[in-house]
Amino acid sequence: MDDLRQDDPHQAAQTHPAAQDHPAAPAHEATRAHEADRADHASQADQADHTDQAHAPDVVARLHTMLRAGLPADAVLTDPDVTASYSRDMASFCAAGTPAAVVLPRTVEQVRHVMRTATELRVPVVPQGARTGLSGAANASDGCIVLSLVKMDRILEISPVDRIAVVEPGVVNAVLSRAVAEHGLYYPPDPSSWETCTIGGNIGTASGGLCCVKYGVTAEYVLGLDVVLADGRLLRTGRRTAKGVAGYDLTRLFVGSEGSLGIVVGAVLALKPQPPAQLVLAAEFPSAEAACEAVCAIMERGHTPSLLELMDGTTVRAVNRLAHMGLPNTTEALLLCAFDTPDPAADLAAVGELCRAAGATEVVPADDAAESELLLQARRLSLTALETLKTATMIDDVCVPRTKLAAMLAGTAEIAEKYGLTIGVCAHAGDGNTHPVVCFDHADEDESRRARESFDEIMALGLALGGTITGEHGVGVLKKEWLARELGPVGVELQRGIKKTFDPLGLLNPGKLF
Numbered sequence: 001m002d003d004l005r006q007d008d009p010h011q012a013a014q015t016h017p018a019a020q021d022h023p024a025a026p027a028h029e030a031t032r033a034h035e036a037d038r039a040d041h042a043s044q045a046d047q048a049d050h051t052d053q054a055h056a057p058d059v060v061a062r063l064h065t066m067l068r069a070g071l072p073a074d075a076v077l078t079d080p081d082v083t084a085s086y087s088r089d090m091a092s093f094c095a096a097g098t099p100a101a102v103v104l105p106r107t108v109e110q111v112r113h114v115m116r117t118a119t120e121l122r123v124p125v126v127p128q129g130a131r132t133g134l135s136g137a138a139n140a141s142d143g144c145i146v147l148s149l150v151k152m153d154r155i156l157e158i159s160p161v162d163r164i165a166v167v168e169p170g171v172v173n174a175v176l177s178r179a180v181a182e183h184g185l186y187y188p189p190d191p192s193s194w195e196t197c198t199i200g201g202n203i204g205t206a207s208g209g210l211c212c213v214k215y216g217v218t219a220e221y222v223l224g225l226d227v228v229l230a231d232g233r234l235l236r237t238g239r240r241t242a243k244g245v246a247g248y249d250l251t252r253l254f255v256g257s258e259g260s261l262g263i264v265v266g267a268v269l270a271l272k273p274q275p276p277a278q279l280v281l282a283a284e285f286p287s288a289e290a291a292c293e294a295v296c297a298i299m300e301r302g303h304t305p306s307l308l309e310l311m312d313g314t315t316v317r318a319v320n321r322l323a324h325m326g327l328p329n330t331t332e333a334l335l336l337c338a339f340d341t342p343d344p345a346a347d348l349a350a351v352g353e354l355c356r357a358a359g360a361t362e363v364v365p366a367d368d369a370a371e372s373e374l375l376l377q378a379r380r381l382s383l384t385a386l387e388t389l390k391t392a393t394m395i396d397d398v399c400v401p402r403t404k405l406a407a408m409l410a411g412t413a414e415i416a417e418k419y420g421l422t423i424g425v426c427a428h429a430g431d432g433n434t435h436p437v438v439c440f441d442h443a444d445e446d447e448s449r450r451a452r453e454s455f456d457e458i459m460a461l462g463l464a465l466g467g468t469i470t471g472e473h474g475v476g477v478l479k480k481e482w483l484a485r486e487l488g489p490v491g492v493e494l495q496r497g498i499k500k501t502f503d504p505l506g507l508l509n510p511g512k513l514f
């Protein structure tokens with residue numbers, strides 16, 4: 001991430017994780033045409049006017065001139081080879097266009113200049129953080145301005161009394177977490193991508209993470225926002241106080257809005273006191289069903305683990321193969337449970353008993369923080385490890401009520417069998433949030449088709465079980481057809497109305513969500 005913070009934007013582009021270590025990256029190219037076929041034509045038509053206009057050579061030239069009038073020279077990138085490297089996030093199967101320019105502002109005033117310019121020329125704008133997103137929500141559209149916020153990366157204030165941090169959007173999650181820890185404070189939302197992803201991106205997607213089962217998701221920690229609106233006006237929402245109920249909760253509305261309502265240029269984040277170091281337990285199960293039974297028992301008995309994660313057998317073996325971590329290769333499900341309570345060993349002992357009662361064949365509490373961290377490393381490596389099984393992956397993100405978790409995993413296994421595919425599952429089990437990872441060879445047309453169909457069927461299963469199509473990764477391009485199914489016509493109509501109020505010209509992140 002240090003590299004992303006360097007001044008040289010070319011360097012930043014080269015060190016994007018998708019270019020560095022994302023094995024699915026080639027699939028992006030292979031599947032672009034396929035996805036284009038699937039694109040939502042109605043929504044594209046909505047944006048067509050702006051896109052056509054933005055493409056006209058005279059508009060592009062004027063755009064570059066006007067952007068440069070309000071931004072430092074090195075903050076406006078126009079070399080097509082460079083701008084192309086900002087065209088997509090880390091999702092497969094998502095269309096991405098060619099930006100007309102990439103801008104990397106450092107100040108709120110510069111962001112306002114970009115938005116005023118975009119409005120004047122009717123050019124679409126796609127906000128970006130670190131582009132670790134998994135739904136294509138940060139993908140460029142043709143002729144757009146990519147507005148990368150990674151250079152606005154200052155932590156402006158940490159207040160132990162008010163228990164808040166005030167940050168710019170490009171601050172990396174792990175950088176903030178370490179900074180507040182020095183004050184004895186804790187910023188809980190911890191997506192597995194935390195070493196790279198930004199607070200702006202976390203707000204854009206309402207990110208979750210490993211500790212959500214106890215501490216909740218990003219939405220619970222965003223108290224107030226500074227937002228540059230589509231026309232360049234600056235909006236301040238929310239508060240920096242412990243309480244506050246003045247007017248509609250616009251702050252919450254922006255969280256998870258995927259850059260479609262405004263550009264987040266500042267955030268007031270709630271902090272908690274640093275909890276004691278957590279201790280982790282690993283339990284091996286002969287089936288995913290037995291592991292899910294243990295999850296339900298743990299929650300039913302009123303325990304509050306700080307982490308309750310599941311890796312199925314495929315995932316465990318993939319992590320072993322990648323990192324030689326000595327995890328149990330024959331297990332069908334590994335449950336990781338942690339407590340950061342005053343007596344974590346006692347809590348883990350109680351949970352260990354519940355795991356054994358549910359059929360665990362082995363229950364191994366970590367001896368200390370170092371061993372605990374090693375187990376968490378294994379869980380954090382899950383997606384990366386599954387990506388090494390084939391040339392491409394599609395990562396699903398279906399969240400179901402905990403009581404339906406076993407049915408979700410059983411149904412996913414049936415879908416894998418039906419389509420003849422490897423689908424590894426890791427899950428924030430305590431939240432009922434599963435990540436089925438469909439592994440396939442992108443050069444094999446038939447396998448790619450089956451992958452997409454199985455991906456869709458997993459979402460249908462989630463909805464049928466009373467769940468949601470996305471627990472934390474967002475809708476983006478990948479799931480926009482499915483959002484309409486989940487919201488229903490009235491929900492879609494109202495949400496489109498909200499979008500229109502904030503962005504009447506439809507310039508902000510077009511083609512996403514709807």
Ligand SMILES: Cc1cc2nc3c(=O)[nH]c(=O)nc-3n(C[C@H](O)[C@H](O)[C@H](O)COP(=O)(O)OP(=O)(O)OC[C@H]3O[C@@H](n4cnc5c(N)ncnc54)[C@H](O)[C@@H]3O)c2cc1C
Pocket residue numbers: 089090126127128129130131132133134137138149169190191192193196197198199200201202203204205206207208209210257258259260262263264265383384472473509
């Ligand atoms: C290995 C790996 C593990 C992951 N694990 C998790 C996980 O555990 N939990 C989880 O929730 N996600 C996870 N993700 C997904 C991803 O990291 C998150 O969605 C993250 O929040 C994206 O942050 P980003 O900075 O990369 O944002 P981007 O991907 O660049 O953008 C995400 C969205 O936010 C919008 N956006 C970005 N900045 C702004 C801004 N300043 N103003 C307005 N809109 C903005 C973009 O337009 C886009 O819609 C993982 C991804 C990877 C690759």
